[in-house]
Each structure stands twice: as structure tokens, then as C-alpha cells.
Amino acid sequence: MLFNSYAFILIFLPLAAAGYFLLHRFFSAKWALIFLLAASLCFMSLWNVQFTLVLMFSVLINFACGSALSAAAESNAKSKKPIFITGIIFNILLLGFFKYSNFFLENVNAVFATDIHALRILLPIGISFYTFMQIAWLMDIYRQGGYRYDFLSYCLYVTFFPYVMSGPIAYHREIIPQFKTPENWTFSTSNLCRGLFIFSIGLFKKMAIADTLAIIVNGGFDASRVLTFTEAWITSLSFTMQIYFDFSGYTDMAIGAALVFNIRLPINFNSPYKATNIKEFWQRWHITLSRFLLNYVYVPLGGNRKGETRTLVNILLLFIICGLWHGAAWAFVFWGGLTGLASIVYRLWGKTGLRLPKAIAWLVYFGFFNISAVFFRAQTWQDTIKVLKGMIGLNGIYVSPNLAGNPFWQKLTVIGIRFGEWRENLPDTDMYLYFLCFLLIPFVLLTKNSNELLEKFSPNWKNALAVSLMMIAGLLLLNKTSSFLYFNF
Numbered sequence: 001m002l003f004n005s006y007a008f009i010l011i012f013l014p015l016a017a018a019g020y021f022l023l024h025r026f027f028s029a030k031w032a033l034i035f036l037l038a039a040s041l042c043f044m045s046l047w048n049v050q051f052t053l054v055l056m057f058s059v060l061i062n063f064a065c066g067s068a069l070s071a072a073a074e075s076n077a078k079s080k081k082p083i084f085i086t087g088i089i090f091n092i093l094l095l096g097f098f099k100y101s102n103f104f105l106e107n108v109n110a111v112f113a114t115d116i117h118a119l120r121i122l123l124p125i126g127i128s129f130y131t132f133m134q135i136a137w138l139m140d141i142y143r144q145g146g147y148r149y150d151f152l153s154y155c156l157y158v159t160f161f162p163y164v165m166s167g168p169i170a171y172h173r174e175i176i177p178q179f180k181t182p183e184n185w186t187f188s189t190s191n192l193c194r195g196l197f198i199f200s201i202g203l204f205k206k207m208a209i210a211d212t213l214a215i216i217v218n219g220g221f222d223a224s225r226v227l228t229f230t231e232a233w234i235t236s237l238s239f240t241m242q243i244y245f246d247f248s249g250y251t252d253m254a255i256g257a258a259l260v261f262n263i264r265l266p267i268n269f270n271s272p273y274k275a276t277n278i279k280e281f282w283q284r285w286h287i288t289l290s291r292f293l294l295n296y297v298y299v300p301l302g303g304n305r306k307g308e309t310r311t312l313v314n315i316l317l318l319f320i321i322c323g324l325w326h327g328a329a330w331a332f333v334f335w336g337g338l339t340g341l342a343s344i345v346y347r348l349w350g351k352t353g354l355r356l357p358k359a360i361a362w363l364v365y366f367g368f369f370n371i372s373a374v375f376f377r378a379q380t381w382q383d384t385i386k387v388l389k390g391m392i393g394l395n396g397i398y399v400s401p402n403l404a405g406n407p408f409w410q411k412l413t414v415i416g417i418r419f420g421e422w423r424e425n426l427p428d429t430d431m432y433l434y435f436l437c438f439l440l441i442p443f444v445l446l447t448k449n450s451n452e453l454l455e456k457f458s459p460n461w462k463n464a465l466a467v468s469l470m471m472i473a474g475l476l477l478l479n480k481t482s483s484f485l486y487f488n489f
Contacts, residue, residue: 001046003253004206006478012043016161017187017260024185033152033179036160036261043161044125051124054098058127059158061090062134063151066141073145084142088135095131098123103328125487126165128325130158132292137172139296149176162257166250166486168268169288175263184262191259193459199256200467201450203474205249211482213242213436219427221383229397230422232390236370237437239377243485244273244444247286250484252450271449273441276361278339278346281369289325293318315347316340326376327488331384335375342368398422 001008016039023032045052065087072080102118109116141147149157149172157175158164178184220227220235227235251268258265272285282290298318304311316337323336356364371391378384389395397417403409404419423434457463 001043002483003250003257004203004474004478004482004484006475009203009475012039013257013260020261021185021187029180029182029185030152032185033156037152037156040156040159040161040164044159044164047125048122050122051126054094054124054127055130055159055164056155058091058094058130058134059155062087062138062158063154065090066134066138066154067148069138069141070146070148073141080142084138087138091131091135091138095127097121098127100324100328129167129169130164132169132289132296132325133158133171136169136292136296140172147172153179160258160263162254162263163265166247166254166484167286167288168251168254168266169292170266174266178263186262188262190459191262193463194454194457195256195259196471197256197457197463197467198252198259198450198454200470200474201453202249202252202254202256204470205245205252205450206484207474207477207480209436209440210242210246210249210485211477211480212433213238213245214482215427215429216433216437217242217377220425221378221387223427224386224425226395227387227390227425228395228422229390229393230399231425232387232395233370234423234426234434234437235387236374236391237441240273240370240373241437241440241444243373243377244269245440246485248450250486255454267451269449270451271444273366273444274362275365276358277365278342278368281365282343289322293322297321312344312347315343319343331375331378331381335372338372338375342372 001012003009016036019039020032020036023035041052041056044055065083069080069083069087071077072083098121101121105116105118108114137147153176154172156179157170157172160175163170216235216238220231220238224231248269255265266288268287270284270287272281275281275284298314301314301317302310303314317340319340320333320336322339323332323334326332326335355361371388374384374387374391378387393416398420399409399417399422401419401421409417409419426434
């Protein structure tokens, strides 16, 4: 079941909220939590019951390890470190088996000329997210002790349906106390309105913008055989906007769905395309992943505490791990390495004391992001090369033949500008779609993001009208429902 489906919006979410608050009112908090846990497991099972079994297996083993680790930490027992290592290894192996087994076998076959058949396994939705959540819990216990929870609270924390499939990567200390707070057990009209407000923004982002851009993206990356300069940049820019509106749209919907239950999720996006450098970008993009990698990967590697050379190596390793987390393919490893190298260059540049004007700095980084995003999206290396060749003009730079009589454009022919069909290799669609990616640039730069709008939200007729229009538009577009991009990760 998808957030962007009639079944979720009109049936599942209302029934889950009604049952949860009615049980709180007429029975007890325990029964309400059991009901919400059952609803979350049902939500996952509607995708695939096997995914639910993997999820619960992960929860059971991690809860056992965490409980034993907490007891060992409290008594300062020698078993503390072995238990911790066992828990971490279990999570890495579980994620590795489902996500990286076939990638490993493919490379073994390529290197040793063997013919080992790929395993017939499906990647459980959400495993990359709930694995990181549980690793964070184990590491917090190991570092600080405590954090001993009852099984029901812990199980609900990991499986809570608004974020179990694609985040945000919420920490136990952010979520479990909210389920235990009596003030959150009563239905809140205010939180319902706030939840519907940001949910409708997310639905509109996904259905009206991201899925519309997908027409150009899929045509440019997957269907075309060659791309000219203009076509390649339209394709790349369209994907840059698609992935932002798709993933931030999902996050908005997750935040909204959780608010209906009086649960506040951490912010995951903060206008990332306003960033003027790579460091600022990762402080604004997929924030919960960035903070996890910083606190639970970069710091354990040594962070910046062991000299400049080690710091640069740690930065590179951090982003290679980030790339691998996103997908089991060399393209993701390359993307991670490229991003890591860019981070190293930015760090070294900062030591020179030189500063670019803000507009130029933004243009440099935004251009880099668009180029690096090609590795993130392309299905094959051939598609990657195809788009990159177009972006640097190796397949020609075409402008409309209607401009042939313009003296300015005639002068540009000396640098390779040609007059001809500039969208021949892109899908034949409405003209505005080719320019939508460009129109969205000032939109994301000049407007407030959904979290800023939510902070200032008040239930009035203007917001009610906005919610109604976005929700209606989203519902009308549900006939072309597609899954979210980050479900693949």
C-alpha cells in the first residue's frame, strides 16, 4: 500500500487513527499501542508478508541483543562488547544478505569467470532504514547505557508505518517517549489539521510535480539512444527536481501521517537546493541519514580527531558507504566516491581562505550536483555515458530553427551552436514539461519549504482552501500512481 493511494488516504489512515484513539479513550494505552503495531504490520504485509517476517526477525534479534547489552552495560560486565559486536554484525549481515548478495556474486563471476547463479531474493522494503535505526539504538546503549524499553514500545518504534518504508531515520529517544506521553493519547484537532496540511503538500509534490517530471526523466535516461546538449541538461535537471519533490514529498506525507497520531518526526529536508556548497547541502538533504552517518560512522572511524590525512580518508569512506547504502551497484559506489572527493576539495578550498561570491558558489555546486546525479539515476554505464556526453556538448548543441534569423544566435554558430530540433530525442509531450525543471529552480530558491510553512500553520480559511486544492489535485492524479524513488533503496 502506498501513501499516494485511495486505499491509504480514504481507508487505512482514517481507520487506524480512529481505532488508536478510541482504544486510548475506552480501554488503555497498552491496547492502543498493540492496535497501532498491528496496523503497522498489516501495512507492511499488504506489500509482502515475507517483508513483515524479515522485519519482525530483525526486531526480535535486535531487541534481545539490546536488552542483554543494556543489562551488561548497567553491571559493567565483560560481555558488553561481545554482545554489542554480535548485534552490529547481525544487522550488517542481514542487510548485506538481502541487498548485496547478488551484487557480490555478479562481481565474483566477473573476476573469476564463474557462473554462480543469482539468488532468488527480494529486497525487503525499508530494510536499509530500520536496520540503521536499530544500529543507532545498540550504539547508544553501548556508549551511554540505559535505553531499556519494553518489547511493545520498541517493536512499535521500529515498525511504525509512517516511516518504516523510507524514513525519516528516527531515533528511539525521539519516538518512544512520545508514545508514552499521556498528552499524546488524546485526539488533537490541531495536529489533525497540521498533519493534513503537510500531507497534502507532500501528495501534491509527488503526484503533480515528481511524477510529471518522470516523463522526461524516463525518456531521457532509459528510452533515448543519444542526447544533445539541451536534451541532456533538461533530462538531468528534471531528475534533480524529480528526486527532491519525490523524496521530500514522501517525507512530508510521513510527517503528516504521524502527526495525526500526535507523533512528531524529525525534519528530513530543509531547502537543500538553496545550499551554496556541498557541506551545507548535506546539512539540508536527507538530514536524518546525514546525522546517522556522522554520529555512527564518521565519528567511530575517527572523525577529524586523528590528523588531516585521516580526516580526508574518513570523509571519502563516509560517502562511499553512503553510496553503497543507496544501492548495490558500482554506479552508487562511484557516486559516493565522487561526492566524497568533492567534499575533500571543499574542505581543502576552505583552508585557502578564498571565497566565491554566493551566486557563483551556488551555480558551481548546483552544476556539480546535476552532473553527479547522472550516476545516481542511470540504470547502466551506457546510459551514464550517453547523458554525460550530451551534457558536455559532444552530441551537438541545438537551438530552435526559428532563431536562425537572429544575428546573436548566428554569431554563436562559430562555437558549435546549430539550428534544428532540440527535443527530438525526448518524449513527445506537452511543451511546458520541457521547461518545468527550469521553472522549479526559482521556486525552490525563493519559496519557504513545507517545514517552514508547517511552523507558521494556523487553521484558517486560506490554509483550508490550500489543503483542499492540493488534496483534490493529488487525488485526481492517483490514477497514475507510482511508487516512491527511495523505495528502491
